[in-house]
Structure formats: C-alpha cells, structure tokens
Amino acid sequence: MSDPTDSVSIPPSTAAAARRGSSVWLWLVVLALIGAGGWYGWRQWQQREVTEREAAADGAQRLDALEQRVDGLRTNQDAQNRRIVQADSTNRVLRDELHGIGQRAALIEDSVSKLADPNRHGAQAMRLDETELLLTLGQQRLQIAGDLEGARRAYILAGGVLDGIDDPAYLSLRQTLLQETAALKELGIEPRMQAMAKLDALAQSLSLPQDTAKPAVAEPAPWWRRAFGTLIETQPVNRTVASHPADRAAALAGLQLEISLARAAAERHDADGYKIALKRAEQWVQRLSAPSPTQDKQLASLRELAAMPLSLTVPTLGTTLQQLRQLRTAAH
Template sequence: MNDPIDPVSTSPSTAAAPRRGSSAWLWLLLALLVAAGGGWFGWREWQQREVREREQAADGAQRLEALEQRVDTLRTNQDAQNRRIVQADSTNRVLRDELHGIGQRAALIEDSVSKLADPNRHGAQAMRLDETELLLTLGQQRLQIAGDLEGARRAYLLAGGVLDGIDDPAYLSLRQTLLQETAALKELGIEPRMQAMAKLDALAQGLSLPEDTAKTVAAEPSPWWRRAFGTLIETQPVNRTVASHPADRAAALAGLQLEISLARAAAERRDAAGYKVALKRAEHWVQRLSPPSPAQDQQLARLRELAAMPLSLTVPTLGTTLQQLRQLRTAAH
C-alpha cells in the first residue's frame, strides 16, 4: 500500500525557494546596513574633517594674528632701539665735543703754565718789550688819529730809550729800524694840517685887496644927467663883476672870510674835498672884491697854493718797528 504523498516534503524546489528569498533579503539588509554604516562613518569623518579644518583655520588665524602682533612688537622695539641709538649718538657727539673742549682747555692751561714758567716773559726783558710795544702803538695812533706829530716823536723817543735797555742781540735789527723810523718822523717838520691852518689864519688876518677904481673915477666931474639923476638912478656897466658899492664890498668880504673859516674847519677835520671846495669859492670872492691886478693874482696864487697842500701825513715806514717787534715776539713764543 502506497503512503500518501506530502506536498511539501515531496517538492524540494518548492522548499528551497523561501530559503533563498529570505537569505537574499538578509544579504540585502546586510548590504544596506553596511552602506548605511559606511555612509554614517563617512559623514562622520567628513564632519570631523570639517571641524579639524575649521580648527586648523582658526588656529592658523590665531597664529597669524599672534605673528602680526609679534611683528608689531618687534617693530616697536626696533623703533625704540633706533631712538635709543640716535640719543646715544647725540650723547656721544656731545661728549666728544666736551672732550674736545676739555682738550683745548687743557692745551690752553698748559700753554699758560709754560708761559708762566718762562723766565723771559715776566722778567725785565718782557716788561721792557711790553712797554716798547705800548709806546710805539700810542705814537702811531696819535699821529694817525690826532695828527699829533710832536706826541708821536716823544713816544718814539721814549720807546727807543726803553729798547736800549735790552741786551739781547736778537733785537739789534729792531733798534736799527726804530732809529730809522724816528729819523723819518724828525724830517717831517710841521704837521701839514697845522701848517695849512696857520697859513689860512695868516691869510685871513693879512688880507688886503685893492678897492675898485670906480671910487677914484667918481671924484672926477660927472655929466649933468648923472648930477641930476644920480640920487635916483645908479648906473654901472653890464659886464662889471667887481663890487663897487660899500654894501656889496662888505658882503663880498664877509663871504671871503666865511669861506676861509670853512676851509680851516675842513682842514681841522682832514676833509680834503671840503677844504679845496671852500678855497675855490674863496677865489670867486677875491675876484669879486678886486679887479684884475698883480695883487689879485698874488692872492689867487696863495689860495691855490693852500688848496694844493696835503692835510695828512704820509710816512711810508710808519708802523714798521711795531710790526717787526710783534713778529719777533710771536716767533719767540
């Protein structure tokens, strides 16, 4: 007897199909889980990577900011160092100048000490040289400024007497030069300015000009019209330049005296230009006071001679002794 056949057990293909379907779903689920896990892990890794990049960027920015701050600090320190260097340079320059000044003062002190230790400077010879230099300077200034020739001569004579007391042969040529200059001063005679002033005074005191011949002619008989109208009208030639009226002659004589006084004042202050101009105007007044005559020519010649006189002394060798003395004293020190 045959057993009944079980539809499930009797069909092996039908039983394997559900198993294969369930395993496929399982594998698919596993694949999805793996893909989801991989995606989650990838997303997580990407997020962490983004976080790390942001942290690195922030860290880089902080480091850059810190580096910039440090660079700014270094620049500030560098500027401060530069200012300190400049200040130190200025201080060193000031110290160098002060040290140089101290060196100069030390040199001056050393020079002063050496001069104090020099027996010739504060001895009798140095005193005589100082006195000689002072006398020569006074004589030269009195002659050039005041025109005092006698005072200059006395100063040079005194300087010669003082210089004779020095026995040093180095000053032998100096004494010879002083003698030559003193002799040149003696040969000058009278000082030109004083001589010109004396001659002007003599001219003003002894001025004698012949009067116009019109007075002598007036004594002759006049024509009837002059006798009739002489008290009303006075006639004289048009080309007449000589003052014949007493008032005109008095004015002309006063003008001449004034010009002589102006010439004397110009000579006293050594104004050569004003001196000559005043004497030139005096010639005009002389021609106004007298007609052409030998007396007038004599007076004009005297005025021109006075105008040609010099007002200052010219001594080519003046000051030679003083200059030589200073050179010798400079060479000695």
C-alpha cells in the same frame, strides 16, 4: 443637686455700671500711658537738641582750631619759601663769585706760567709789551690826531724801553726804530699846522682895494640920471667887482667865512672840504677887487695853500711795530 450660685441673680444696671467703670479706668490708664510716652519723648527730644547743639558747638570750635592751624601752616610755608628763595639767591651769588675766583685764579696761573717760562723772560716780555704800546700810541697820535710832537715823544720812549732788552734777536728791531725815529725828526712842522698858520696870516694880510678908477674928465650926466640919480643907481652889466658898501661888506663876510671853513676842514683833515673852501675864497677875492698884480698875488697864495697836504706822509711809519709783532709771533 443644684449650684447655689444659680439661685443668685445680678441686676442689669449693676453690670452696666461695672462695665462703664472698667472702661473709664481703662481710658485713664491709656491716657496716662500716652502722657507718659509723650513726656518721655519730649525729654528725649530736648536731650537730643542739647546734644546736637553741643556737638555743633564742638564741631565749630574744632573747625576754628583747624583753620587757625591751617593759617599757621601757610604762614610757616610762606616763611620757608622766602628762606628757600633767599638761600637760592645767596647760593647763586656764591656760585658766581666762586666762578669769578676760579677765572681769576686761572688767569693768575696763566700769568705766572708765562712769567716763569724761560723762553719768554718775564721782564723782557713786559718791556716788549710796553714798547708795543708806545709804538701803537705814537702811530695813532700821528695818523688820527696829527700830533707830530706826541708821536716823536712816544717813539723816543719806546727806544729807551727797547734799549733795556739784551736779547740779540731784537738788535735789528732797535735799528729799525732808530731809523723811524730819525724820519719823524726830519719831518719838521706838521703840514696841517703850517697850512692853518698860513691861512691865519693870509686872512690878516688881505688887501682888497676897491676899484675906484674913474675917467679924468667927468662927462656931463644925462637928464634922466640927474633927475633919478638919487633913486636909481646904474652900473655896467659886465662889472663883477662889488662897489656898493653893502655888497662889499657881504663879499668880505663871505671871504672870511670861506677862510674859516678852510681852517676847520684843515683841523679835521678834510682835504676835499679844504680845497673847495679855498676855491670859493678865490671867487670872493675876484669879487672884491679888480684884476691887478695884488689880486694875482693873493690868488696865487690861495692856490698854493690849496695845493698843500694836510697829513704827513711817512713811508716807514709802523715798520717797527709790524716787525716787533712778527718777532713776538715767531717766538711763540
């Protein structure tokens, strides 16, 4: 028995058309799948781009916020550093002031302890300090400035202060001070002031007549002197007295200058300069006048002035001050 289908035959053209139709649909399906995949990939790429842009914008915002926060922290740190430096300076000043207060307190404590010391006697110690100061001032005024009157006043004031001390240990000191004060009173005028006064008197009383002695009968001048007398002036080479008015004016100026230099040297206690200036003044006197009793008197006055001392010589000066310091050292 045979199959019924075997008797049915399919034409070749129909089979080929069926195969072509199925291939077209297959390609359409493939293209549709490819298009769907491409569209889906493009959509995913677009979403990724948006996500990345959002992430980048969010990161930039976070970075800006972080930078602002860092700037704020730096500002706060700078402010804190300034406050720390200011506080350190204030603490240093406070430490210095506290150290100064401690030193002043120590000094005050030392002063109070000294004043409270029964062996020192506060009032007596202050009187001794004042006496020492006055004696030192008197000695310095006499030695440095040559102020005899100031030294006398200082010693008199020191004696008044020392009289207020009842301690018998200073009895010999008061006696020494009295002797030294009496020695100062006996000095009279200060040698420097006396020398300056004599210099001024000598400068005002100088009498220097010009040597105008001429022969009684004038001898006739030679022809060359009559011819050239108005142009040439002659004088002996051994003549040392200035006769020309210009020479005498220069010599007088030199004499006054030497006397001024001697006075300046006396003011500054320069004994060597004082003597040298007066020695040069003698030469100017010899230049201005011929040898005569008047010239000898003036030269003797200059030599007497040059021999005068410019400073006081008090052998006992400073004895009271030295004794006072020894007594105070022994008391400690």
